[in-house]
Amino acid sequence: MHAATPSGPPAAPIDPATVASVSGTVHFDGTAPEMVPIDMSNDPACKGDNKAETVVAKDGKLANVFVYVKDGLGNRSFPAPANPVVIDQTGCRYRPHVAGMMVGQKLEIRNDDPTEHNVHAIGMQNAQWNESQMPKATPIEKRFDQPEIMLPIKCNQHPWMKMYMNVVASPFYAVTDADGKFEIAGLPPGTYTIAFVQEELGEQDQTITLGTKDKKTLDISYKAQ
Amino acid sequence: MAARGRKPSFEELALKSLSTPYNAAHHRFAVFIACITFCLLVAGALVTSNDAGLSVPDWPTSFGSLYKIPRWVGGVRYEHSHRMVAEFVGFLTIILAIWTWRADKRRWMKWLGVAALGTVIAQGVLGGLTVLFYLPPAISTSHAAVGQTFFCIACAIALFTGRAWVEEAPQTAVDTQRPTLITLTLLSIFVLYVQLVLGAMFRHHGMSWWPHVLNAPIVAIVLTWTAIRAMTQYSKIEAVRRPAILMLGLLITQLCLGFLAFTTRVAWGKDAVQPETAMIASTVAHVAVGALLLAATVILAIQVWRHVPVAHEEKAPGAEPKAVAA
Numbered sequence: 165m166h167a168a169t170p171s172g173p174p175a176a177p178i179d180p181a182t183v184a185s186v187s188g189t190v191h192f193d194g195t196a197p198e199m200v201p202i203d204m205s206n207d208p209a210c211k212g213d214n215k216a217e218t219v220v221a222k223d224g225k226l227a228n229v230f231v232y233v234k235d236g237l238g239n240r241s242f243p244a245p246a247n248p249v250v251i252d253q254t255g256c257r258y259r260p261h262v263a264g265m266m267v268g269q270k271l272e273i274r275n276d277d278p279t280e281h282n283v284h285a286i287g288m289q290n291a292q293w294n295e296s297q298m299p300k301a302t303p304i305e306k307r308f309d310q311p312e313i314m315l316p317i318k319c320n321q322h323p324w325m326k327m328y329m330n331v332v333a334s335p336f337y338a339v340t341d342a343d344g345k346f347e348i349a350g351l352p353p354g355t356y357t358i359a360f361v362q363e364e365l366g367e368q369d370q371t372i373t374l375g376t377k378d379k380k381t382l383d384i385s386y387k388a389q
Numbered sequence: 390m391a392a393r394g395r396k397p398s399f400e401e402l403a404l405k406s407l408s409t410p411y412n413a414a415h416h417r418f419a420v421f422i423a424c425i426t427f428c429l430l431v432a433g434a435l436v437t438s439n440d441a442g443l444s445v446p447d448w449p450t451s452f453g454s455l456y457k458i459p460r461w462v463g464g465v466r467y468e469h470s471h472r473m474v475a476e477f478v479g480f481l482t483i484i485l486a487i488w489t490w491r492a493d494k495r496r497w498m499k500w501l502g503v504a505a506l507g508t509v510i511a512q513g514v515l516g517g518l519t520v521l522f523y524l525p526p527a528i529s530t531s532h533a534a535v536g537q538t539f540f541c542i543a544c545a546i547a548l549f550t551g552r553a554w555v556e557e558a559p560q561t562a563v564d565t566q567r568p569t570l571i572t573l574t575l576l577s578i579f580v581l582y583v584q585l586v587l588g589a590m591f592r593h594h595g596m597s598w599w600p601h602v603l604n605a606p607i608v609a610i611v612l613t614w615t616a617i618r619a620m621t622q623y624s625k626i627e628a629v630r631r632p633a634i635l636m637l638g639l640l641i642t643q644l645c646l647g648f649l650a651f652t653t654r655v656a657w658g659k660d661a662v663q664p665e666t667a668m669i670a671s672t673v674a675h676v677a678v679g680a681l682l683l684a685a686t687v688i689l690a691i692q693v694w695r696h697v698p699v700a701h702e703e704k705a706p707g708a709e710p711k712a713v714a715a
Contacts, residue, residue, distance in 0.1 A: 200662055202662065202663060203663065206462065206463050206466070207462040207463045208462070209462065216662040218660070218662060279460075279462065279463075280460070282443065282444055282445075282446050284443050284446070284523070286523070292523045294443050294446040294523060295446055296445075296446050296447075296452055319444075320440060320441055320442065320443040320444040320464045320468075321441070321444040321462070321463035321464040321465055322463050322464070323439065323440040323441065323463075323464060323663050323664055324662050324663035326662075364660075
């Protein structure tokens with residue numbers, strides 16, 4: 165199993181009795197852009213409704229924002245979890261559209277569509293790869309060796325199919341849900357830079373100080389472009 | 390044909406020689422290859438415009454097979470049809486090279502056939518490398534440039550095997566102006582290649598759009614200058630006038646298509662979640678007409694070389710300069 169390995173003397177282990185959490189809501193100010201319908205007619209096997217998920221905002225709440233602890237963990241290292249992160253291809257779209265995983269963690273990509281896909285990871289820090297996958301084929305299993313935010317994974321057979329994987333060195337990350345909500349728990353007391361990254365609207369950083377057993381709220385807003 | 394008992398002139402030995410009989414079948418075959426190559430360029434442009442370059446992830450096999458035809462849906466339709474047309478062109482070029490070697494008496498034509506074969510092989514390898522290395526801009530751009538170079542070679546072979554080239558004595562007129570028309574045509578080819586590379590780099594995400602757009606007026610000025618010079622000064626030489634008119638017409642068409650492609654892809658389509666019909670149609674047409682423009686310019690340069698020899702000034706002491714054809 166891989167683990168993030170920062171340099172320097174080892175940090176004190178995290179005491180579960182003192183850990184804090186940060187949660188909040190990512191808002192979207194302004195009129196949300198319309199989710200453009202996707203034309204999937206170039207493959208009859210692609211059925212159902214499909215809309216572009218570039219900006220998914222409803223009632224002023226923004227989904228699919230990747231939130232992670234960008235700084236403040238010092239030289240702590242964290243083992244990658246044993247359970248894999250799963251991406252499913254269904255209805256000629258990726259589920260989920262934005263996901264996070266740790267360096268060295270297993271990524272499992274399934275194809276539940278009645279058509280073949282190619283899965284092309286366009287890493288900048290990680291090596292690129294591109295593999296075809298037949299319907300109901302054995303899942304593709306991969307790992308990423310380096311942290312990388314918003315690493316696109318796409319299908320060139322169905323050019324609208326694109327998702328973003330976020331590879332981080334710690335387990336302290338989340339993706340906002342349909343209500344724009346997120347929660348990162350289990351953080352040791354300290355001062356952290358929390359980064360919010362949206363594929364189209366970019367990154368916003370916030371600093372927060374967490375004391376013992378704190379449960380703090382951190383809300384941010386993206387403005388319509 | 391060189392007369393017996395005297396040393397053949399340079400012109401007789403070089404491109405202007407009339408040393409091979411006209412072979413209609415060979416010529417038609419060369420024309421056919423040029424036409425199929427144009428279709429191949431369009432197929433390649435469709436691959437890029439549909440973002441389908443990696444829909445078949447392996448090479449030289451397609452989904453692990455050299456001969457099985459995959460299901461033609463989505464991007465596979467474009468990528469695999471491009472590969473099949475490319476294989477067909479490669480096969481035809483092998484035949485052309487062998488046929489030319491055996492049937493054409495001109496030594497330089499035999500080697501031109503070999504050069505065509507070498508170019509199409511290099512082009513195939515570049516196409517494979519661009520798949521295996523995930524479309525790096527430098528390799529994809531080379532693939533675009535070598536593809537159009539092969540198209541120009543195919544058009545040139547079609548010209549050199551044509552009846553007009555083989556059987557008719559060239560009508561000539563000496564060029565006394567500076568810069569010479571041949572210089573202008575070579576400059577036109579150069580700026581077109583620069584434009585081709587800049588455009589391909591933009592299409593393959595290796596560069597912004599503005600160098601391609603900024604170079605467009607330079608291309609327009611150089612080609613217009615060349616075409617007008619050819620049409621006005623050598624209007625009686627049909628072999629020069631016709632490609633010059635064609636080049637000018639294609640240039641105007643290409644500028645309009647470039648504007649359309651810019652509007653649909655850069656201005657309107659920059660946030661598009663999938664390739665849209667308007668942007669695909671305009672960019673594919675822009676690539677196709679660009680290839681025709683380059684080929685027309687190469688043909689013009691060849692015809693100018695053949696029909697418009699350059700005058701060199703010979704200056705005797707105390708005498709007026711005298712123009713002498715090279």
